[in-house]
Amino acid sequence: MLAAMSIPPTTDRVEQAVISVQGLEKSFTQLKVLRGVDIDVARGTIFALLGSNGAGKTTVVKILSTLLRADAGTARVNGFDVTAQAAEVRESISLTGQFAAVDEILTGRENLVLVARLRHLSGPGVIADDLLRRFSLTEAGSRRVATYSGGMRRRLDIAMSLIGNPPVIFLDEPTTGLDPEARIEVWQAVKELAEDGTTVLLTTQYLDEAEHLADRIAILHEGRIIVNGTLDELKQLLPPVKIEYVEKQPSLEDVFLTLVGARTNKEQR
Amino acid sequence: MNKHFVGDTAVLLGRSLRHIARSPDTIITTAIMPIAFMLLFVYVFGGAIETGSDSYVKYLLPGILVITIASGISYTAFRLFLDLKGGIFERFQSMPIARSSVLWAHVLTSLVANLISLVVVIGVALVMGFRTGAGVSGWLAVAGILVLFTLALTWIAVIPGLTAKTLDGASAFSYPLIFLPFVSSAFVPTESMPGPVRAFAEHQPVTSIVNAIRDLFAQQPVGTDIWIALGWCVGILALAYVFATVTYRRRIS
Numbered sequence: 318m319l320a321a322m323s324i325p326p327t328t329d330r331v332e333q334a335v336i337s338v339q340g341l342e343k344s345f346t347q348l349k350v351l352r353g354v355d356i357d358v359a360r361g362t363i364f365a366l367l368g369s370n371g372a373g374k375t376t377v378v379k380i381l382s383t384l385l386r387a388d389a390g391t392a393r394v395n396g397f398d399v400t401a402q403a404a405e406v407r408e409s410i411s412l413t414g415q416f417a418a419v420d421e422i423l424t425g426r427e428n429l430v431l432v433a434r435l436r437h438l439s440g441p442g443v444i445a446d447d448l449l450r451r452f453s454l455t456e457a458g459s460r461r462v463a464t465y466s467g468g469m470r471r472r473l474d475i476a477m478s479l480i481g482n483p484p485v486i487f488l489d490e491p492t493t494g495l496d497p498e499a500r501i502e503v504w505q506a507v508k509e510l511a512e513d514g515t516t517v518l519l520t521t522q523y524l525d526e527a528e529h530l531a532d533r534i535a536i537l538h539e540g541r542i543i544v545n546g547t548l549d550e551l552k553q554l555l556p557p558v559k560i561e562y563v564e565k566q567p568s569l570e571d572v573f574l575t576l577v578g579a580r581t582n583k584e585q586r
Numbered sequence: 587m588n589k590h591f592v593g594d595t596a597v598l599l600g601r602s603l604r605h606i607a608r609s610p611d612t613i614i615t616t617a618i619m620p621i622a623f624m625l626l627f628v629y630v631f632g633g634a635i636e637t638g639s640d641s642y643v644k645y646l647l648p649g650i651l652v653i654t655i656a657s658g659i660s661y662t663a664f665r666l667f668l669d670l671k672g673g674i675f676e677r678f679q680s681m682p683i684a685r686s687s688v689l690w691a692h693v694l695t696s697l698v699a700n701l702i703s704l705v706v707v708i709g710v711a712l713v714m715g716f717r718t719g720a721g722v723s724g725w726l727a728v729a730g731i732l733v734l735f736t737l738a739l740t741w742i743a744v745i746p747g748l749t750a751k752t753l754d755g756a757s758a759f760s761y762p763l764i765f766l767p768f769v770s771s772a773f774v775p776t777e778s779m780p781g782p783v784r785a786f787a788e789h790q791p792v793t794s795i796v797n798a799i800r801d802l803f804a805q806q807p808v809g810t811d812i813w814i815a816l817g818w819c820v821g822i823l824a825l826a827y828v829f830a831t832v833t834y835r836r837r838i839s
Contacts, residue, residue, distance in 0.1 A: 382680040384838070404682060412680040418673035422605045434597040435683050437590060461608075477677070 335360045335516045340390035350376050352540035363511045365531035366520045372537045374520035378489045382412040411478035415489045417470040419462050426458040436481040448476040468499025488519040591684040598691030616658040616703040620650045643716045648799035649772020655736050659743040660760035662696040666747030667756035696740040718803040728802050734819035741826035748833050772796045791818035
């Protein structure tokens with residue numbers, strides 16, 4: 318079964334991999350979470366790690382962002398080994414965790430200035446104002462984050478991750494818990510990142526999110542990558558296309574977005 | 587040590603101090619309980635307590651200062667716990683900063699917050715009739731002991747802050763510390779206590795700290811108490827620092 322599902326070798330290895338993971342294993346006491354994970358991510362692409370809850374997606378991200386140590390296997394990010402060269406890896410990456418890692422008591426602008434200072438950049442105020450503009454948070458910038466909506470928090474969270482232009486960004490379930498409008502805002506931000514040459518590894522449990530954003534998709538299941546390929550390659554794993562005529566009913570999402578869409582579009586532009 | 591240690595600690599200290607400035611209730615609640623104890627003991631129980639001192643508030647203040655610190659440091663555990671829960675801790679850990687500066691910023695914040703609370707409590711004591719002829723060197727010595735004691739207890743507070751499972755668990759550890767002064771020379775002379783209690787009271791850190799501060803305020807020779815007090819402070823500080831650092835390393839690896 319697995320052999321039949323494998324992807325042609327031409328696309329299996331990625332040249333010039335920015336993230337390169339081989340045989341990654343990790344256990345928590347009795348539980349074997351990762352049982353040999355292999356991933357290669359090319360520069361400037363969006364790579365989606367897909368899996369159900371508890372599949373080990375967050376564990377992979379934590380190992381790659383030097384927060385956890387793997388039991389076995391190697392992982393290199395931007396050419397640096399995550400264990401031996403953790404400091405260099407931290408210079409190259411930015412992590413947006415599952416829960417918006419923002420300081421609620423500070424204002425949005427102060428959050429950005431804080432991160433810019435901790436990245437030892439000059440002109441933290443200018444950087445903050447620039448990002449507030451890019452993420453349509455200028456007006457909210459002087460308000461405490463505690464007053465922000467979920468989508469605004471996530472946008473601020475991602476804006477904080479962009480400070481210092483790290484070449485690699487990890488987004489762990491960036492849209493979990495967001496309403497549809499906020500999801501689209503986040504998707505837009507992620508797409509713009511990759512267009513600017515940033516490599517993005519994102520985890521998600523939403524299939525449509527991977528479909529929308531990712532150049533390559535890997536499915537993590539029971540601690541292993543069971544498939545890895547482009548969307549088209551993954552689609553070819555299933556029997557050829559059947560043509561059926563179906564009455565096209567608008568989905569609830571279509572209805573929702575059409576009704577509220579006019580407003581959203583105005584705000585975004 | 588990382589070349590950014592001082593700068594990163596300063597930036598993170600600025601962040602925590604902003605938290606305090608925006609929720610000054612942490613300083614007010616820290617100061618309220620010791621002030622309530624002081625009022626209660628001076629105006630309710632004080633008349634019945636024989637201390638051999640001319641004013642009871644003068645006798646009592648050093649112990650009240652110790653209680654102030656013991657209740658104030660639980661906020662370090664509280665803030666550290668919230669950082670860990672909220673995810674901002676992980677953000678800091680995945681950034682190219684000096685890793686120990688995250689802890690040091692919390693410890694220095696505790697020092698600043700406690701010093702403010704102590705000033706408030708001393709202010710109330712002055713209104714209640716506390717007077718001292720202690721000069722600059724006497725006050726500096728008192729401040730030195732209080733700073734060392736705050737640092738020692740704060741490093742203890744770091745440990746539950748890093749390991750607690752719930753917010754209540756993170757701050758509950760300080761309750762025994764708050765009651766330690768009651769079994770010491772803080773409220774009544776130890777001579778009035780029965781044998782075993784007296785033995786405990788005379789050999790626990792609070793008594794030597796309280797006696798040393800009391801002698802400094804009264805401009806009496808401090809004798810060996812100050813050295814015992816300093817020994818306790820430095821000993822607890824060193825031990826708590828080592829344990830906290832080990833806990834931190836385990837937590838972030």
